[in-house]
Structure formats: C-alpha cells, structure tokens
Amino acid sequence: MPPASPASTETAQTPLLRFEGLCKSFGDLTVLDGLDLDIMRGDTTVVLGPSGSGKSVLLKHAVGLLTPDAGRVYFDNERVDNLREHDWWPIRTRIGFLFQMAALFDSMTVRENLAFPLREHTSMSRRERDDAARLALSRVDLEGVEDTHPAQLSGGQRKRVGLARAIILEPELILYDEPTTGLDPLRAAGIDALINRLKDDMGITSLVVTHDLVSAERVGDRAVLLWDGKVRAQGQLNALRSSDDPVVKGFMTANEGGVTTLRALNAAEGELAP
Numbered sequence: 174m175p176p177a178s179p180a181s182t183e184t185a186q187t188p189l190l191r192f193e194g195l196c197k198s199f200g201d202l203t204v205l206d207g208l209d210l211d212i213m214r215g216d217t218t219v220v221l222g223p224s225g226s227g228k229s230v231l232l233k234h235a236v237g238l239l240t241p242d243a244g245r246v247y248f249d250n251e252r253v254d255n256l257r258e259h260d261w262w263p264i265r266t267r268i269g270f271l272f273q274m275a276a277l278f279d280s281m282t283v284r285e286n287l288a289f290p291l292r293e294h295t296s297m298s299r300r301e302r303d304d305a306a307r308l309a310l311s312r313v314d315l316e317g318v319e320d321t322h323p324a325q326l327s328g329g330q331r332k333r334v335g336l337a338r339a340i341i342l343e344p345e346l347i348l349y350d351e352p353t354t355g356l357d358p359l360r361a362a363g364i365d366a367l368i369n370r371l372k373d374d375m376g377i378t379s380l381v382v383t384h385d386l387v388s389a390e391r392v393g394d395r396a397v398l399l400w401d402g403k404v405r406a407q408g409q410l411n412a413l414r415s416s417d418d419p420v421v422k423g424f425m426t427a428n429e430g431g432v433t434t435l436r437a438l439n440a441a442e443g444e445l446a447p
C-alpha cells in the first residue's frame with residue numbers, strides 16, 4: 174500500500190495538524206491556555222504532562238469531540254475547529270483515535286466493533302467489511318478473535334482491537350491516548366512496535382499521549398511537555414532531559430521511574446518560586 178503522506182514538498186513541509194492559541198476551560202478550571210503546537214507529517218510526536226494537564230482534552234480537539242473557547246485547529250491546512258458536526262465526518266475518516274480506555278462496545282463482537290466505523294463512513298458490503306476487519310486485525314497481530322466479545326479478551330488484546338478499529342479506515346493521523354497504560358512491559362513493548370510498524374508501513378503521522386518514558390523513547394521522533402495549559406518544551410527526548418528549565422527537568426526526572434510523583438512536581442515548581 175502506498176504511504177498516505179502527500180507527494181508535494183509544499184504540503185510535506187506544512188504541519189498535518191496545527192493547534193494555534195488553543196484555550197479551553199471547564200467552569201473555573203482552565204485546562205488549555207493559549208497552546209500552540211504543530212504536528213509534522215510522518216512524525217510520531219509524544220505528548221507528556223502530569224495527570225490532569227489536558228493531554229486527553231488536547232487530543233479531543235483534533236477530532237472535534239471538544240470545541241475550543243478560543244484559538245484554532247487546522248487539519249491538512251483546513252480550519253476545522255469551527256466546523257459543524259456534519260462537516261467533521263469526512264475529516265474523522267482521516268484520523269484514527271485509540272481512546273484511553275479502548276472504548277469498545279462490549280455488547281458487540283470484535284468483528285462488529287471493527288465494522289462500526291465502516292458502516293458509518295463507507296458503503297462497503299458486508300463481505301468487504303469482514304475482509305477489512307480481518308486485514309486490520311492481522312496488522313495488529315491479532316487473528317481469529319472476530320467472534321469474541323471484548324470482555325473475553327485481555328487488556329493487551331483489547332488495546333489491539335482498539336488499534337485495529339483506529340486504523341480500519343486507513344487514516345493519515347492516529348491519536349493514541351495512553352496506548353500502553355495498564356499493560357505489562359512485554360505487551361507495552363508489543364504495542365510500541367505496532368505503532369512504529371504502522372508508521373513505517375502506512376506512512377502514518379502519530380500523536381501519542383503517554384506517561385511512560387521508556388515507551389516515549391521507543392516510538393517518539395519528538396516530544397512535547399504540556400504544563401499550565403501550554404507547551405512548556407518540545408524537541409528530542411534527550412533535549413528535554415537535559416533542559417535547563419527546572420519544570421522540564423523535574424518532570425523528566427520524576428517520570429524516569431514511570432510514575433509522576435506529586436512531590437517531585439511540587440519540588441520542580443518550588444524551584445521556580447521566587
């Protein structure tokens with residue numbers, strides 16, 4: 174299959190996804206506060222940040238599940254934050270979303286879960302949908318589970334089904350919300366390998382939210398740290414690790430063990446206090 178990335182150099186150099194001055198509050202809680210971020214084509218960008226810093230909220234703005242209070246979102250040079258629900262549909266066929274909790278329908282079989290986006294977005298026949306489901310499952314190394322219900326699968330298998338559903342429309346961009354959380358190290362490494370393979374085989378651009386720096390290292394071309402509603406730092410993971418910014422350094426150190434400790438984060442903030 175040809176890579177989904179565009180041929181012209183002009184489009185190749187423009188971001189596939191752009192957040193510009195994004196602001197989002199829920200009541201008194203300001204989550205995003207003028208966030209700017211470009212996601213370049215073909216890259217895997219890892220999004221880091223403490224729990225509650227707005228990582229999932231950011232992803233949801235990329236597919237119109239949330240609307241910003243201010244600022245803009247562009248997908249493939251088209252402004253999308255102001256689209257009506259109906260106009261989001263063609264955009265959503267181009268973006269796969271692996272939700273934080275896999276978000277499968279427990280009442281449906283794996284095959285029906287996978288067929289769901291195909292029924293919504295394509296005019297495929299039943300046989301074509303079944304073939305597409307089989308292909309998507311083989312891409313995530315999970316075959317022969319079509320007739321199973323998600324509740325009968327392990328956590329790692331459910332993530333794979335979620336991933337198969339995210340790629341079934343052959344998207345250009347995949348948003349991964351904590352793809353390895355809750356998995357043992359071996360299964361986490363397996364999911365990371367899949368993320369890399371999808372990028373290599375399908376030319377997919379990815380935005381990966383993770384708490385796991387080992388995983389970030391394996392998949393990320395670059396990393397972004399969300400802090401106080403903005404992008405605090407971006408670049409290669411190593412550059413973030415050796416940052417002079419005490420907040421960035423504090424976050425990276427606190428997360429080396431895989432867990433963000435409040436004490437470490439408070440210490441980082443304390444260093445900033447006058």
Ligand SMILES: Nc1ncnc2c1ncn2[C@@H]1O[C@H](COP(=O)(O)OP(=O)(O)OP(=O)(O)O)[C@@H](O)[C@H]1O
Pocket residue numbers: 199202204222223224225226227228229230231
């Ligand atoms: N629909 C909503 N209504 C009200 N508050 C919300 C909504 N969605 C998110 N929030 C709040 O916004 C903040 C950021 O949430 P978000 O889910 O983006 O955090 P996160 O960075 O993904 O955290 P985690 O690492 O725990 O998944 C949280 O305080 C959350 O409670």
Ligand SMILES: [Mg+2]
Pocket residue numbers: 228229230273350
């Ligand atoms: Mg989240």
